[in-house]
Amino acid sequence: MQTLNNAASGIWTDDVKLAVSKASALITFSNFPVGLLTLPGDTSPLVYRLPVTHRPLAPLTAALRFEFGPTPRIDLSSGFRVLVAECVGPDDPVGRLSRSGWDMAEEMLKSSPSKVIMTRVDVASAADLNAAIDSHEPDVLVISAHGAEVDGVAGLRVGKDFYAGSGQRLWPPVVILSACRVAPRGAGGPNIADRILEQGAVAVLATHVEVDVRHNALLCLRLFLYMALAVEGAEPEEDLLSVWHRVQGSSPIADVMNGIGPLERWMQTVGAEGVPRFVQFMTEANRGRLRRTHAFDDTERFLIELAAETGDSASLQQWLSSPGYLPESAFYSMAGLPENVLFKRRPVLSLPPLPRSRAVVSGRA
Structure with missing residues (x-):
């Protein structure tokens, strides 16, 4: 992932950084995995910051048919x-x-x-x-x-x-x-x-x-x-795009636990609050403790806080460094028009609320 960030470092002009930081969604017309990049100042990939949709460019004729054809809802x-x-x-x-x-x-x-x-x-x-x-x-x-x-x-x-x-x-x-x-x-x-x-x-x-x-x-x-x-x-x-972003954006704790067997078992045990540590983590996380722009850093910090309550900090920090974990949920991509797959009916005669903005990134493989 650091290699990808190094390869794409030249795209982050001030204008692009501002556009992405203010966008409510990101549409990528590129064969490059843009969603895996990290916006300068963040520590988590873009897919956790905001919904990312992929529109493939190869073959170009198919991409043009998709973009200029009828828009299904x-x-x-x-x-x-x-x-x-x-x-x-x-x-x-x-x-x-x-x-x-x-x-x-x-x-x-x-x-x-x-x-x-x-x-x-x-x-x-x-x-x-x-x-x-x-x-x-x-x-x-x-x-x-x-x-x-x-x-x-x-x-x-x-x-x-x-x-x-x-x-x-x-x-x-x-x-x-x-x-x-x-x-x-x-x-x-x-x-x-x-x-x-x-x-x-x-x-x-x-x-x-x-x-x-x-x-x-x-x-x-x-x-x-x-x-x-x-x-x-x-x-x-x-819609499907917002549902998927909720699932993907709240997956860092699963990524961490899935990669570290001892940590997963430790999270099922009862902590200082008298409930399983996983329950305590999810309860506190839902109170705004985890920022999507720093999802994994905040997850690790919160886990270390939980471990300190019972004197397990040294073991937990060792697990996080070795064997470590992979942010696996970042390596899923949603392609097409998921925002047009609706789970709530929209009245035909009313206009949807205007989004803040939609940033579009284009490029070649």
Whole structure:
């Protein structure tokens, strides 16, 4: 990440810094992973500061069709259908962990008053996957698979088939690629995430790098939780972009715990307040203790404060330095028009409130 910051240091003119610091969202027309950069003065990547949307530029003809074509608006305010296509076999450890995560998501949605219906299917080939999409016609499609790369193209392993979204088919409005390294940026070549967007999806969530299946399951679980709550009216977010930013922006503690086993176990034990330390952390965090612009620094500082109450500061500081952790949630990207996937109905004859500003960054790979 420091290498990326060094490579892009020249873009931070005073005007650009001011624009980004005042923006309510960032749209990046670039093959460079702009969301991983850190605004000078911050210590956390841009994806934690504000919502970041990626609009791929390669191939340029597809990018122009996307920008100058009709602008779709997807209304999911009355509920939506989710299809989870599991492409990893049950004998694979990743497949078992993945299914456990979807079990929890399914139970959560069943108990929700929102009209969100989740259907799960096992698929063993690319043909099975296409047939499942055509049969169920979901509003939100999740493809749970191993990532793969063939001839420089990043795609999915579906049974024995390599699947890269080639060919023409109708895609659901929202596609979540629950797989490793399906949207590499920078020096990355063609990828399935961009192809799905080219072929008609409105928004695609994908990963830049390899990710931990347990952490991925937690992110997806929280994403569907807040989507359902937004439809229900229990949370203020109105669209997919704002929901995803809430999930991603509140994930640093999960990133830290996921990377440090002793710390994760320590957080489940009872602290000085008589409740599990994780509960105490989340309670205090919701009172404004954590700044998104310094999400990881503030998380570490707060954890050290908790540890000091019981004399565990030395152990905690050692865990943070070794083995350390990866800010894994930063390496997910939302592409397309997620702001047009609505969870609350907007009156046709009224204008939405004006945002402060939207900063646009363009560039070439």
